[in-house]
Amino acid sequence: MSLTRRTFGAKSGAALAAGFVALASAGIVASFATTATAQESETLVVAVPSDPAGLEPGANKAEPVGSEIILNVFDTLVAWQAPDFSELEGRLAEDWSISEDGQTFTFDLRDGVSFQDGTPFNAEAVKFSLERTKEMNPYVEASLGMIDSIETPSDDEVVIHLSEAYPAFMSILAQPQAAIVSPAAVEKYGDDFANHPVGTGPFSFRAYEPDTRVVLDANPDYYRGAPALKRIIYRIIPEASTRRLELENGGVDIIQQQSQLSAVPSEEMKAFADDPEITIIEKPSQIIRQLEFNNSATGSPVADKKVREAIVHAIDYDGLLAGVFDGTADRVYGPLTSNSWAYDPKVTDMSPKYDPELSRELLAEAGYGPGDLDLTLYSFQGSLWGDVATFVQANLADVGITTEIAQTEFPSYRALHVAGEWDIALDGRQPWYNDPDAHITLGYLSSLKNSAMTFRMPENAELDALILKAQQEPDMEARKALYAEIQVQLVDHVPGAYLFSPKLIVFARSNVDGLVINSAPPLNEYWGVSKN
Structure with a gap:
C-alpha cells in the first residue's frame, strides 16, 4: 500500500480527492482495498543479508539462504519433527527400517x-537425486559418499546400502543436499x-533477481495440504540498519540473523523490545564457539594439562555472556550443547568454573609465575570475534598470562590451524x-586432526575406538550411552575452553x-506459517 501512496503523491489534493469520490461511487476503492489487504496477508517477505547460493540440492554447500529456499521448494525423505526437533518424521518416506548391521536403509x-x-x-527419482548429488558435490563426500548402492524394487520402495554402518545417515537425509529433485526438470534444463x-x-x-529478491509461489497440490501463504519473497538487504527500518515500517515480515556469524543483534533486541508490532523469537542453537588448545603441539605450554586447566578456570564465562553478548548466547559446558539429544547432564557439574585463584595455583604448579607465559591468541576477523578475543585476553592477563591477539583472514587462519602452527x-x-x-x-x-580446523587431539586408542x-x-540408546562416556573423557582431558552458543534469533512482525x-x-x- 505504501507504493500506492507514492504513486498518487504527485497529484494535487483536489484531483486526488475527486478521483477517490468517483472511484468510491463506483464501489472500486473498497474492492481494491480488500484485494490489496488479502494479497498482503498471503505474502510473506523475508529479509536476508546476502544473495542466495546453492539454490539446488546437487550443488548446495550449506549456504544459509540457498539452503533455506531448498527446504521450502523441495522435500527430503525424512525431517526433524517440530517443535522439539528431537525425532525424525517421514516426509517423502512414510516408513523406514534399518538393518541390524546399520548398513541397509x-x-x-x-x-x-x-x-x-x-x-x-x-x-x-530418489535414486537419481542422491546419486546425482553424490557425484557432483564434493561437500557431501564424507556422508553421501558412504552410499555403496541404491536399489528400487518398486516405484514406492528404495533400499540404500552403505559401505559401513553410519546411523547418522538418517540425519544426513534430512539435509538440503539430500532433497529430491525432478529428473524430468534436470533433463530439460541441464x-x-x-x-x-x-x-x-x-x-x-517463480523468479530470481540477482542481489534483489527470490520469489516462491505456493504449491496448491502439496501432499501435506496447500500452504496458508500464497507467496514468499526473499528480499536481499545487506545493511542491517535498512533491514531493521523495513521491518519497523512493515516492508518486510521477518529478519533473520544468520546465527550471529559476525555481530550480536543486541541493538535490534533493544530497539524492538517495546514495539508491540514486532515479535522476537529466540531459541538455543547447537552452534559451539570455543577456545581451542593445540592438543598435539609437543613442547608447547598447552601440552601440560595443568596449563590447560589454568586457562579454562581463568575465563569468566557468565561475564562473557552478560557483557559481550548481552543475553543473546547460552553457556556451553562441554563438547555438545545442552539441547543435543546426546548431552550428558553430568557434564554440567564437571565443567570448569571461573576461579582465578585456582588458575594461578595451577600455573604455579606448572612452573609459571606472573608474566612467564606469553601466547598468541589467534582469532577470526570481525568485531564479534575481536570482542571475544579481547575479553579472553583480559581474563588471562588477570592470572598472569600475556596474550597477543592475531585476527587473521580465514584462508590464512585455516591454513595455519590445519598445519598446527x-x-x-x-x-x-x-x-x-x-x-x-x-x-x-x-x-x-585423532586421525582427522590434520584434515580440518579441529582440537588436534593426540592419538588415544581408547577414545578413538569409542568415537x-x-x-x-x-x-x-546405545549410541547415547557411548556419547555420554565420550563427553566425560573429553571434559577430563580439557581440550579447550567451551565459551558460548549463540542463540537463534528471528525478528518478525506480530x-x-x-x-x-x-x-x-x-x-x-x-x-505452516500464516499472517493474520
Whole structure:
C-alpha cells in the first residue's frame, strides 16, 4: 500500500480527492482495498543479508539462504519433527527400517506425490537425486559418499546400502543436499537447473533477481495440504540498519540473523523490545564457539594439562555472556550443547568454573609465575570475534598470562590451524545435521586432526575406538550411552575452553503466526506459517 501512496503523491489534493469520490461511487476503492489487504496477508517477505547460493540440492554447500529456499521448494525423505526437533518424521518416506548391521536403509515412499512440473515422484527419482548429488558435490563426500548402492524394487520402495554402518545417515537425509529433485526438470534444463529448480515441496520457484529478491509461489497440490501463504519473497538487504527500518515500517515480515556469524543483534533486541508490532523469537542453537588448545603441539605450554586447566578456570564465562553478548548466547559446558539429544547432564557439574585463584595455583604448579607465559591468541576477523578475543585476553592477563591477539583472514587462519602452527585459537562449529557426530568425530578423532580446523587431539586408542563405535552403533540408546562416556573423557582431558552458543534469533512482525525455529540446521520452513 505504501507504493500506492507514492504513486498518487504527485497529484494535487483536489484531483486526488475527486478521483477517490468517483472511484468510491463506483464501489472500486473498497474492492481494491480488500484485494490489496488479502494479497498482503498471503505474502510473506523475508529479509536476508546476502544473495542466495546453492539454490539446488546437487550443488548446495550449506549456504544459509540457498539452503533455506531448498527446504521450502523441495522435500527430503525424512525431517526433524517440530517443535522439539528431537525425532525424525517421514516426509517423502512414510516408513523406514534399518538393518541390524546399520548398513541397509529401506524406505516405503508416499503414493500419489507429484513434482511441481506434474511428473510423478517415485523410487527412481530418489535414486537419481542422491546419486546425482553424490557425484557432483564434493561437500557431501564424507556422508553421501558412504552410499555403496541404491536399489528400487518398486516405484514406492528404495533400499540404500552403505559401505559401513553410519546411523547418522538418517540425519544426513534430512539435509538440503539430500532433497529430491525432478529428473524430468534436470533433463530439460541441464546445467541451468539451478535457475529452474523443481521439487515436490510446499512452494515452487517463480523468479530470481540477482542481489534483489527470490520469489516462491505456493504449491496448491502439496501432499501435506496447500500452504496458508500464497507467496514468499526473499528480499536481499545487506545493511542491517535498512533491514531493521523495513521491518519497523512493515516492508518486510521477518529478519533473520544468520546465527550471529559476525555481530550480536543486541541493538535490534533493544530497539524492538517495546514495539508491540514486532515479535522476537529466540531459541538455543547447537552452534559451539570455543577456545581451542593445540592438543598435539609437543613442547608447547598447552601440552601440560595443568596449563590447560589454568586457562579454562581463568575465563569468566557468565561475564562473557552478560557483557559481550548481552543475553543473546547460552553457556556451553562441554563438547555438545545442552539441547543435543546426546548431552550428558553430568557434564554440567564437571565443567570448569571461573576461579582465578585456582588458575594461578595451577600455573604455579606448572612452573609459571606472573608474566612467564606469553601466547598468541589467534582469532577470526570481525568485531564479534575481536570482542571475544579481547575479553579472553583480559581474563588471562588477570592470572598472569600475556596474550597477543592475531585476527587473521580465514584462508590464512585455516591454513595455519590445519598445519598446527598455533597454541591457542578461537574457533567454532555449526552442525548442519542433528547428530552428535557433527561435533564429535571431526573435532576429536585423532586421525582427522590434520584434515580440518579441529582440537588436534593426540592419538588415544581408547577414545578413538569409542568415537568410531558411537558413530557406527545402530541402536540409538546405545549410541547415547557411548556419547555420554565420550563427553566425560573429553571434559577430563580439557581440550579447550567451551565459551558460548549463540542463540537463534528471528525478528518478525506480530501478525506472523506459526513460525518454528529449527536448531540444526538453523533453517526455517514456512509451510505452516500464516499472517493474520
